[in-house]
Amino acid sequence: MTNKQMKLGAFFNLPGHHVASWRYPSTDPRRTLDLEYLKELAQTAERGKFDMIFFADILGLKRLGNFATSTIKLDPLIIISALAAVTRNIGLTATLTTTYNEPFQVARKFAAIDHLSGGRAGWNVVTSGNEKEAQLFGKEKHLEHARRYERAEEFVELTKKLWFSIEEEALVIDKENGRFLDVDKVHPVDHQGEWFKVQGLLDAPSTPQGYPVIVQAGSSEAGKELAAKTAEVIFTAWQTLEEAQAFYRDVKGRLAKYGRQPDDLKIMPGVFITVARTEAEAIAKRKELNSYISPEVGLEYLSNFIGVDLSGYDVDAPLPASGENEDKTNPQTRTNIIRALAEREGLSTLREVYEFIAGARGHREIVGTPAQIADQLEEWFLNDGADGFNIMPPTFPEGLNDIVELVIPELQRRGLFRTEYESHTLRGNLGLSVPVHPYSKQPQQSHQ
Secondary structure (H helix, E strand, C coil), X not given: CCCCCCEEEEECCCCCCCCCHHHCCCCCHHHHHCHHHHHHHHHHHHHCCCCEEXXXXXXXXXXXXXXXXXXXXXXXXXXXXXXXXXXXXXXXXXEEXXXXXXXXXXXXXXXXXXXXXXXXXXXXXXXXXXXXXHHHCCCCCCCCHHHHHHHHHHHHHHHHHHHCCEXXXXXXXXXXXXXXXXXXXXXXXXXXXXXXXXXXXXXXXXXXXXXXXXXXXXXXXXXXXXXXXXXXXXXXXXXXXXHHHHHHHHHHHCCHHXXXXXXXXXXXXXXXXXXXXXXXXXXXXXHHHHXXXXXXXXXXXXXXXXXXXXXXXXXXXCCCCCCCCCCCXXXXXXXXXXXXXXXXXCCCCXXXXXXXXXXXXXXXXXXXXXXXXXXXXXXXXHCCCCCEEEEECCCCCHHHHHHHHHHHHHHHHCCCCCXXXXXXXXHHHHCCCCCCXXXXXXXXXXXX
């Protein structure tokens, strides 16, 4: 038994994380556009006491033959706005790119969600790894990797200034004396940077959390440095405990130079979980899901991750060598993870590779009983490989239900996970402090 408890995100990728989840008998892909269904899923995750629901977002993906699912989705920011009204404690995190947005827009939208949810918003900061996004926004060329991260750093800095531009205590609302605002607590932004020139105020006060929790996904050198400076949660992908420990030490070791403590950043690797009451049942479920992958979908899916167009390849051919990467500043972290995985697991054909990554996409995959799942999560958690995990169900709603009903109780039995929420805010549940307002001598009070 340990007093240390892990943090868990419920990674919503609908209709499921497995590429063929939409063909699984218990899924209904049309319901991913249905608010009532999204409400049911959110309330299931909240029943499981997850710290947060997390929505990734990538624009401009290629179609996966006639079986495309990943290109059909709703704006995650709109979804979490709706879910704020039907949940009470669970955090609501959505992805918004710094490459194709402006700081004022992002600050305003997330401030609204944090206020309306009572302090449960999280912003997953990304820089748009997919070059096709440029075409959707009228850009001739996607910014190279290094420049995207330079823009992102200034973007986050400016967004925080906007969140702080009107202190929460500025709203005095003194009806008797006709005084609405304390103007001494209003701080107009005058930002002159390389990427942005902004003057003015956000039209909302600082939020219940000070500002929404800053989340980041990315394991490149630039990504790790940005996370050490600005992020409070980082999502990452590793296959082995040794890799996870090395990343954990590296990123935590960078915090001190920015005046931060190790607990100021929660590292939560993604884990794809297929669970059943017996190991044989879990293996059979995973095998059934793989049986729904058509060869053209498997090849197109793998193409997106390794940067080589595999259309027309024989599925029994070996994995080809890497193609030439036009962006020399892009370290291709996920591609390298998948190639190393194929070599380590002895995957000799394209079919074997795409079936192996069909759900996890390079993240850790665990198939087994609740005890087997908990054993592996516990090993990483107690040995400085993770502060928690971003859990990836293979299907919705069945895969999520299985995790809530089978895995969560086992973690709770071991004392590794909460049985009740500690707070009504995402910061409170993650154990993160409320940021000190730059114009205040004292930290803002945490809203529990």
